[in-house]
Amino acid sequence: MEWDTRLIHDGQAPDPLTGAVNVPVYLSVTYRQSAPGVAKGFVYSRTGNPTRSALERALARAEGGADALAFGSGLAAVSALFMSYPSGRRIVAGDDLYHGSTRLLEVARSHGVRVDFVDTTDLENVRRAFARGPRVDLLYLETPTNPLLKVTDLRGAIRIAREGRARVAVDNTFASPVFQRPLKLGADLVVHSTTKYIGGHSDVLGGALIGRSRAFVDRLRWFQNTAGGVPSPFDCYLLLRGLRTLGVRVRRHAANAARVARFLEGHPQVSRVLYPGLPSHPGHAIARRQMDGYGGMLSAEFRGGAAAATRVARRLKLFTLGESLGGVESLVNHPARMTHRAMTPAQRRAAGIGDGLLRFSVGIEDPADLVDDLRQALDGGRP
Numbered sequence: 001m002e003w004d005t006r007l008i009h010d011g012q013a014p015d016p017l018t019g020a021v022n023v024p025v026y027l028s029v030t031y032r033q034s035a036p037g038v039a040k041g042f043v044y045s046r047t048g049n050p051t052r053s054a055l056e057r058a059l060a061r062a063e064g065g066a067d068a069l070a071f072g073s074g075l076a077a078v079s080a081l082f083m084s085y086p087s088g089r090r091i092v093a094g095d096d097l098y099h100g101s102t103r104l105l106e107v108a109r110s111h112g113v114r115v116d117f118v119d120t121t122d123l124e125n126v127r128r129a130f131a132r133g134p135r136v137d138l139l140y141l142e143t144p145t146n147p148l149l150k151v152t153d154l155r156g157a158i159r160i161a162r163e164g165r166a167r168v169a170v171d172n173t174f175a176s177p178v179f180q181r182p183l184k185l186g187a188d189l190v191v192h193s194t195t196k197y198i199g200g201h202s203d204v205l206g207g208a209l210i211g212r213s214r215a216f217v218d219r220l221r222w223f224q225n226t227a228g229g230v231p232s233p234f235d236c237y238l239l240l241r242g243l244r245t246l247g248v249r250v251r252r253h254a255a256n257a258a259r260v261a262r263f264l265e266g267h268p269q270v271s272r273v274l275y276p277g278l279p280s281h282p283g284h285a286i287a288r289r290q291m292d293g294y295g296g297m298l299s300a301e302f303r304g305g306a307a308a309a310t311r312v313a314r315r316l317k318l319f320t321l322g323e324s325l326g327g328v329e330s331l332v333n334h335p336a337r338m339t340h341r342a343m344t345p346a347q348r349r350a351a352g353i354g355d356g357l358l359r360f361s362v363g364i365e366d367p368a369d370l371v372d373d374l375r376q377a378l379d380g381g382r383p
Protein backbone atom coordinates (compact mmCIF):
# COMPACT_ATOMS: atom_id res chain seq x y z
CA MET A 1 0.00 0.00 0.00
CA GLU A 2 1.10 3.55 -0.67
CA TRP A 3 1.96 5.90 2.21
CA ASP A 4 -1.30 7.91 2.17
CA THR A 5 -3.38 4.71 2.24
CA ARG A 6 -1.39 3.23 5.09
CA LEU A 7 -1.76 6.43 7.09
CA ILE A 8 -5.51 5.86 7.18
CA HIS A 9 -5.78 2.07 7.37
CA ASP A 10 -2.59 0.56 8.72
CA GLY A 11 -2.85 -0.37 12.39
CA GLN A 12 -6.23 1.34 12.66
CA ALA A 13 -8.50 -1.54 11.62
CA PRO A 14 -12.07 -1.44 13.00
CA ASP A 15 -12.26 -2.55 16.64
CA PRO A 16 -12.66 -6.36 16.57
CA LEU A 17 -15.07 -6.29 19.53
CA THR A 18 -17.57 -3.66 18.34
CA GLY A 19 -16.67 -2.79 14.75
CA ALA A 20 -16.03 0.86 15.73
CA VAL A 21 -14.03 2.44 12.87
CA ASN A 22 -12.09 4.67 15.27
CA VAL A 23 -9.66 3.39 17.87
CA PRO A 24 -11.50 3.54 21.22
CA VAL A 25 -10.24 5.88 23.96
CA TYR A 26 -9.22 3.51 26.76
CA LEU A 27 -9.42 5.53 29.96
CA SER A 28 -8.72 2.57 32.25
CA VAL A 29 -5.52 3.07 34.23
CA THR A 30 -5.29 -0.54 35.40
CA TYR A 31 -6.04 -3.89 33.77
CA ARG A 32 -7.40 -7.10 35.29
CA GLN A 33 -4.89 -9.92 35.59
CA SER A 34 -6.13 -13.53 35.46
CA ALA A 35 -3.38 -14.61 37.87
CA PRO A 36 -0.63 -12.57 39.53
CA GLY A 37 1.62 -11.32 36.74
CA VAL A 38 -0.62 -12.70 33.95
CA ALA A 39 -2.17 -9.84 31.90
CA LYS A 40 -3.52 -9.47 28.36
CA GLY A 41 -0.71 -7.12 27.37
CA PHE A 42 -1.60 -4.08 29.44
CA VAL A 43 -0.94 -3.64 33.15
CA TYR A 44 -0.82 0.06 34.06
CA SER A 45 -1.44 3.03 31.77
CA ARG A 46 1.90 4.78 32.26
CA THR A 47 3.65 1.64 31.02
CA GLY A 48 1.21 0.95 28.19
CA ASN A 49 -2.27 1.92 27.02
CA PRO A 50 -4.16 0.49 24.02
CA THR A 51 -5.00 3.93 22.51
CA ARG A 52 -1.37 4.98 22.90
CA SER A 53 -0.17 1.71 21.38
CA ALA A 54 -2.33 2.35 18.31
CA LEU A 55 -0.83 5.86 18.00
CA GLU A 56 2.71 4.52 18.45
CA ARG A 57 2.18 1.92 15.72
CA ALA A 58 0.75 4.55 13.36
CA LEU A 59 3.64 6.96 14.05
CA ALA A 60 6.20 4.20 13.43
CA ARG A 61 4.59 3.46 10.06
CA ALA A 62 4.38 7.13 9.09
CA GLU A 63 8.16 7.53 9.51
CA GLY A 64 9.05 4.03 8.31
CA GLY A 65 10.40 3.02 11.73
CA ALA A 66 10.35 -0.29 13.61
CA ASP A 67 8.61 1.18 16.64
CA ALA A 68 7.66 4.48 18.30
CA LEU A 69 7.05 6.04 21.70
CA ALA A 70 4.48 8.75 22.35
CA PHE A 71 4.96 11.47 24.97
CA GLY A 72 2.91 14.25 26.54
CA SER A 73 4.88 16.95 24.69
CA GLY A 74 7.74 17.28 22.23
CA LEU A 75 10.08 18.28 25.04
CA ALA A 76 9.05 15.26 27.14
CA ALA A 77 10.19 13.12 24.18
CA VAL A 78 13.48 15.04 23.81
CA SER A 79 14.14 14.87 27.56
CA ALA A 80 13.63 11.07 27.63
CA LEU A 81 16.18 10.78 24.82
CA PHE A 82 18.81 13.00 26.49
CA MET A 83 18.18 11.36 29.88
CA SER A 84 19.28 8.04 28.35
CA TYR A 85 22.87 9.39 28.10
CA PRO A 86 24.66 9.15 31.45
CA SER A 87 27.39 11.42 32.73
CA GLY A 88 30.59 11.11 30.71
CA ARG A 89 28.82 10.52 27.37
CA ARG A 90 29.08 12.99 24.52
CA ILE A 91 26.40 14.65 22.35
CA VAL A 92 27.14 16.85 19.32
CA ALA A 93 24.12 19.00 18.44
CA GLY A 94 23.07 21.72 16.02
CA ASP A 95 23.59 25.26 17.30
CA ASP A 96 20.19 26.40 15.98
CA LEU A 97 17.83 23.90 17.64
CA TYR A 98 14.36 24.55 18.98
CA HIS A 99 15.16 26.62 22.09
CA GLY A 100 13.67 24.08 24.52
CA SER A 101 15.91 21.34 23.12
CA THR A 102 18.96 23.57 23.63
CA ARG A 103 17.84 24.17 27.23
CA LEU A 104 17.51 20.41 27.78
CA LEU A 105 21.03 19.90 26.45
CA GLU A 106 22.23 22.49 28.96
CA VAL A 107 20.53 20.41 31.67
CA ALA A 108 22.29 17.28 30.33
CA ARG A 109 25.57 19.21 30.44
CA SER A 110 24.94 20.16 34.08
CA HIS A 111 24.56 16.41 34.78
CA GLY A 112 27.97 15.66 33.30
CA VAL A 113 27.17 14.91 29.65
CA ARG A 114 29.63 16.56 27.28
CA VAL A 115 27.69 18.69 24.79
CA ASP A 116 29.11 20.51 21.76
CA PHE A 117 26.94 22.83 19.69
CA VAL A 118 28.04 23.26 16.07
CA ASP A 119 26.59 24.84 12.93
CA THR A 120 25.59 21.63 11.16
CA THR A 121 24.70 23.43 7.91
CA ASP A 122 28.45 23.27 7.21
CA LEU A 123 29.50 19.60 7.46
CA GLU A 124 33.11 20.66 8.03
CA ASN A 125 32.03 21.75 11.55
CA VAL A 126 30.51 18.32 12.21
CA ARG A 127 33.64 16.60 10.92
CA ARG A 128 35.84 18.77 13.14
CA ALA A 129 33.70 18.08 16.25
CA PHE A 130 34.03 14.33 15.64
CA ALA A 131 37.76 14.58 14.97
CA ARG A 132 38.64 16.34 18.21
CA GLY A 133 37.65 15.18 21.66
CA PRO A 134 36.32 11.85 22.88
CA ARG A 135 34.02 9.49 20.97
CA VAL A 136 30.59 10.97 20.16
CA ASP A 137 27.54 8.97 21.30
CA LEU A 138 24.78 11.01 19.66
CA LEU A 139 24.55 13.52 16.83
CA TYR A 140 21.37 15.55 17.35
CA LEU A 141 20.07 17.43 14.31
CA GLU A 142 17.13 19.61 13.36
CA THR A 143 16.32 20.51 9.75
CA PRO A 144 14.77 22.80 8.60
CA THR A 145 15.30 24.94 11.72
CA ASN A 146 13.30 27.56 13.52
CA PRO A 147 12.96 30.42 12.57
CA LEU A 148 15.59 30.71 9.78
CA LEU A 149 14.69 27.42 8.04
CA LYS A 150 18.36 26.42 7.91
CA VAL A 151 18.91 23.12 6.13
CA THR A 152 21.42 20.43 7.13
CA ASP A 153 22.60 17.81 4.64
CA LEU A 154 21.26 14.72 6.43
CA ARG A 155 23.02 12.11 4.25
CA GLY A 156 26.38 13.85 4.72
CA ALA A 157 25.97 14.35 8.48
CA ILE A 158 24.82 10.76 8.96
CA ARG A 159 27.86 9.47 7.05
CA ILE A 160 30.20 11.35 9.43
CA ALA A 161 28.32 9.98 12.47
CA ARG A 162 28.48 6.42 11.09
CA GLU A 163 32.25 6.67 10.67
CA GLY A 164 32.46 7.84 14.29
CA ARG A 165 30.07 5.06 15.45
CA ALA A 166 27.60 7.62 16.80
CA ARG A 167 23.82 7.41 16.65
CA VAL A 168 21.85 10.11 14.85
CA ALA A 169 18.55 11.64 15.96
CA VAL A 170 16.69 14.15 13.78
CA ASP A 171 13.93 16.51 14.91
CA ASN A 172 11.57 16.20 11.92
CA THR A 173 8.83 18.49 13.27
CA PHE A 174 9.05 21.19 10.55
CA ALA A 175 9.17 18.90 7.50
CA SER A 176 6.86 16.15 8.83
CA PRO A 177 7.09 12.62 7.38
CA VAL A 178 5.15 13.86 4.35
CA PHE A 179 8.26 15.64 3.06
CA GLN A 180 11.23 14.12 4.87
CA ARG A 181 12.01 10.60 6.16
CA PRO A 182 15.28 10.75 8.11
CA LEU A 183 15.20 7.01 8.94
CA LYS A 184 15.30 6.22 5.23
CA LEU A 185 18.35 8.49 4.92
CA GLY A 186 20.10 6.45 7.63
CA ALA A 187 19.17 8.19 10.91
CA ASP A 188 18.53 6.03 13.99
CA LEU A 189 15.79 8.11 15.55
CA VAL A 190 13.19 10.70 14.55
CA VAL A 191 11.92 13.22 17.09
CA HIS A 192 8.59 15.01 16.76
CA SER A 193 6.64 17.67 18.50
CA THR A 194 3.32 16.10 17.42
CA THR A 195 1.77 19.32 18.77
CA LYS A 196 2.55 20.82 15.37
CA TYR A 197 1.72 19.22 11.96
CA ILE A 198 0.84 15.73 13.20
CA GLY A 199 -1.86 17.03 15.56
CA GLY A 200 -2.47 19.78 13.05
CA HIS A 201 -5.27 21.67 14.76
CA SER A 202 -3.54 23.52 17.64
CA ASP A 203 -5.59 21.56 20.17
CA VAL A 204 -3.22 18.94 21.59
CA LEU A 205 0.33 18.83 22.98
CA GLY A 206 2.38 15.75 22.18
CA GLY A 207 5.74 14.35 21.26
CA ALA A 208 7.23 11.20 19.79
CA LEU A 209 10.44 9.23 19.34
CA ILE A 210 10.46 6.87 16.36
CA GLY A 211 13.31 4.41 15.93
CA ARG A 212 14.80 2.41 13.10
CA SER A 213 15.58 -0.54 15.37
CA ARG A 214 13.23 -2.07 17.90
CA ALA A 215 16.12 -2.57 20.33
CA PHE A 216 16.89 1.18 20.46
CA VAL A 217 13.21 2.02 21.00
CA ASP A 218 12.95 -0.61 23.75
CA ARG A 219 15.91 1.00 25.52
CA LEU A 220 14.19 4.40 25.32
CA ARG A 221 10.88 2.84 26.43
CA TRP A 222 12.50 2.22 29.80
CA PHE A 223 13.06 5.99 30.13
CA GLN A 224 9.52 6.77 28.89
CA ASN A 225 8.11 4.57 31.66
CA THR A 226 10.60 5.77 34.26
CA ALA A 227 10.14 9.53 33.73
CA GLY A 228 6.43 9.02 32.95
CA GLY A 229 5.89 11.90 30.51
CA VAL A 230 3.17 10.02 28.64
CA PRO A 231 0.16 11.51 26.78
CA SER A 232 -3.42 11.00 27.93
CA PRO A 233 -5.52 8.46 25.99
CA PHE A 234 -7.70 11.28 24.65
CA ASP A 235 -4.63 13.17 23.41
CA CYS A 236 -3.56 9.96 21.66
CA TYR A 237 -6.96 9.79 20.01
CA LEU A 238 -6.67 13.39 18.75
CA LEU A 239 -3.22 12.64 17.35
CA LEU A 240 -4.47 9.50 15.58
CA ARG A 241 -7.19 11.66 14.08
CA GLY A 242 -4.66 14.27 12.99
CA LEU A 243 -2.39 11.65 11.41
CA ARG A 244 -5.14 10.50 9.08
CA THR A 245 -5.27 13.86 7.29
CA LEU A 246 -1.55 14.67 7.57
CA GLY A 247 -0.83 14.06 3.88
CA VAL A 248 -3.53 16.31 2.47
CA ARG A 249 -3.00 19.03 5.04
CA VAL A 250 0.77 19.28 4.75
CA ARG A 251 0.76 19.38 0.93
CA ARG A 252 -1.74 22.24 1.06
CA HIS A 253 0.32 24.04 3.75
CA ALA A 254 3.34 23.81 1.42
CA ALA A 255 1.49 25.00 -1.69
CA ASN A 256 0.15 28.00 0.26
CA ALA A 257 3.56 28.75 1.77
CA ALA A 258 5.17 28.76 -1.68
CA ARG A 259 2.55 31.25 -2.84
CA VAL A 260 3.08 33.50 0.21
CA ALA A 261 6.88 33.25 -0.16
CA ARG A 262 6.74 34.39 -3.79
CA PHE A 263 4.46 37.30 -2.91
CA LEU A 264 6.71 38.46 -0.05
CA GLU A 265 9.87 38.04 -2.12
CA GLY A 266 8.50 40.47 -4.67
CA HIS A 267 7.48 43.13 -2.14
CA PRO A 268 9.64 46.26 -1.72
CA GLN A 269 9.16 46.35 2.08
CA VAL A 270 10.69 42.88 2.45
CA SER A 271 14.48 42.59 2.41
CA ARG A 272 14.69 38.77 2.42
CA VAL A 273 12.43 35.75 2.51
CA LEU A 274 13.60 32.47 4.02
CA TYR A 275 11.76 29.51 2.51
CA PRO A 276 13.66 26.35 1.49
CA GLY A 277 11.53 26.15 -1.67
CA LEU A 278 12.90 29.43 -3.02
CA PRO A 279 16.02 29.13 -5.21
CA SER A 280 17.39 32.15 -3.26
CA HIS A 281 17.43 30.13 -0.01
CA PRO A 282 20.96 28.98 0.98
CA GLY A 283 19.69 25.46 1.74
CA HIS A 284 17.56 25.10 -1.39
CA ALA A 285 19.79 22.63 -3.27
CA ILE A 286 20.12 20.29 -0.28
CA ALA A 287 16.41 20.58 0.54
CA ARG A 288 15.64 19.59 -3.04
CA ARG A 289 17.78 16.48 -2.70
CA GLN A 290 16.50 15.25 0.65
CA MET A 291 12.92 16.52 0.87
CA ASP A 292 9.83 15.78 -1.21
CA GLY A 293 8.40 19.24 -0.52
CA TYR A 294 9.38 22.37 1.38
CA GLY A 295 6.79 22.62 4.15
CA GLY A 296 4.50 25.34 5.42
CA MET A 297 6.95 27.46 7.44
CA LEU A 298 8.72 30.59 6.24
CA SER A 299 10.27 33.74 7.66
CA ALA A 300 10.67 37.21 6.21
CA GLU A 301 12.79 40.19 7.21
CA PHE A 302 10.97 43.54 6.96
CA ARG A 303 12.71 46.79 6.16
CA GLY A 304 12.42 49.10 9.17
CA GLY A 305 13.27 46.54 11.88
CA ALA A 306 11.12 45.84 14.93
CA ALA A 307 8.74 48.75 14.28
CA ALA A 308 7.95 47.54 10.75
CA ALA A 309 7.56 43.91 11.82
CA THR A 310 5.29 44.91 14.70
CA ARG A 311 3.16 47.06 12.39
CA VAL A 312 2.70 44.23 9.89
CA ALA A 313 2.00 41.65 12.62
CA ARG A 314 -0.65 43.88 14.17
CA ARG A 315 -2.32 44.74 10.88
CA LEU A 316 -2.69 41.13 9.74
CA LYS A 317 -6.23 39.84 10.15
CA LEU A 318 -6.16 36.24 8.92
CA PHE A 319 -2.73 35.45 10.31
CA THR A 320 -3.24 35.22 14.08
CA LEU A 321 -0.38 36.62 16.15
CA GLY A 322 0.66 33.68 18.30
CA GLU A 323 3.26 31.08 19.13
CA SER A 324 3.30 27.48 17.90
CA LEU A 325 2.88 26.30 14.30
CA GLY A 326 1.55 23.55 12.11
CA GLY A 327 -2.18 24.07 12.71
CA VAL A 328 -4.74 24.51 9.93
CA GLU A 329 -4.99 28.25 10.74
CA SER A 330 -2.30 30.71 9.66
CA LEU A 331 -0.14 32.15 12.43
CA VAL A 332 2.47 34.90 12.55
CA ASN A 333 5.18 35.19 15.17
CA HIS A 334 7.74 37.92 15.92
CA PRO A 335 10.73 35.83 17.12
CA ALA A 336 12.64 38.75 18.70
CA ARG A 337 9.70 39.53 21.01
CA MET A 338 8.01 36.13 21.26
CA THR A 339 9.56 32.67 20.68
CA HIS A 340 13.17 33.87 20.89
CA ARG A 341 12.87 36.63 23.51
CA ALA A 342 14.81 34.53 26.04
CA MET A 343 17.95 35.07 23.93
CA THR A 344 19.94 38.25 24.48
CA PRO A 345 19.98 40.76 21.58
CA ALA A 346 23.64 39.82 20.98
CA GLN A 347 22.77 36.11 20.82
CA ARG A 348 19.96 36.82 18.38
CA ARG A 349 22.25 38.96 16.23
CA ALA A 350 24.89 36.21 16.21
CA ALA A 351 22.20 33.68 15.22
CA GLY A 352 20.97 35.92 12.39
CA ILE A 353 17.54 36.56 13.92
CA GLY A 354 16.87 40.19 13.11
CA ASP A 355 14.41 42.44 14.96
CA GLY A 356 12.48 42.87 11.70
CA LEU A 357 11.98 39.13 11.21
CA LEU A 358 8.49 37.61 11.19
CA ARG A 359 7.90 33.87 11.07
CA PHE A 360 4.80 32.57 9.32
CA SER A 361 3.07 29.24 9.85
CA VAL A 362 1.03 29.26 6.67
CA GLY A 363 -2.35 27.58 7.14
CA ILE A 364 -4.63 25.79 4.70
CA GLU A 365 -6.99 28.70 3.99
CA ASP A 366 -7.55 29.87 0.40
CA PRO A 367 -4.13 31.21 -0.67
CA ALA A 368 -5.68 34.26 -2.39
CA ASP A 369 -7.12 35.38 0.97
CA LEU A 370 -3.73 34.94 2.65
CA VAL A 371 -1.96 37.02 0.00
CA ASP A 372 -4.71 39.69 0.19
CA ASP A 373 -4.26 39.85 3.95
CA LEU A 374 -0.51 40.32 3.62
CA ARG A 375 -1.00 42.94 0.92
CA GLN A 376 -3.33 45.06 3.08
CA ALA A 377 -1.04 44.68 6.09
CA LEU A 378 2.04 45.74 4.11
CA ASP A 379 0.52 48.48 2.02
CA GLY A 380 -1.54 49.80 4.91
CA GLY A 381 -4.73 50.22 2.90
CA ARG A 382 -6.84 49.63 5.96
CA PRO A 383 -5.75 50.72 9.46
Ligand SMILES: *Cc1c(COP(=O)(O)O)cnc(C)c1O
Pocket residue numbers: 073074075076098100101142146171173174192193194195196205206207
Ligand atom coordinates in the same frame (compact mmCIF):
# COMPACT_ATOMS: atom_id res chain seq x y z
C1 LIG B 1 7.52 22.85 19.33
C2 LIG B 1 8.77 22.17 19.02
C3 LIG B 1 9.39 21.34 19.97
C4 LIG B 1 8.86 21.16 21.38
O1 LIG B 1 7.62 20.52 21.38
P1 LIG B 1 6.48 20.78 22.48
O2 LIG B 1 5.37 19.90 22.00
O3 LIG B 1 6.15 22.23 22.48
O4 LIG B 1 7.04 20.35 23.80
C5 LIG B 1 10.56 20.69 19.59
N1 LIG B 1 11.09 20.85 18.37
C6 LIG B 1 10.52 21.65 17.44
C7 LIG B 1 11.16 21.81 16.11
C8 LIG B 1 9.35 22.34 17.74
O5 LIG B 1 8.80 23.14 16.83
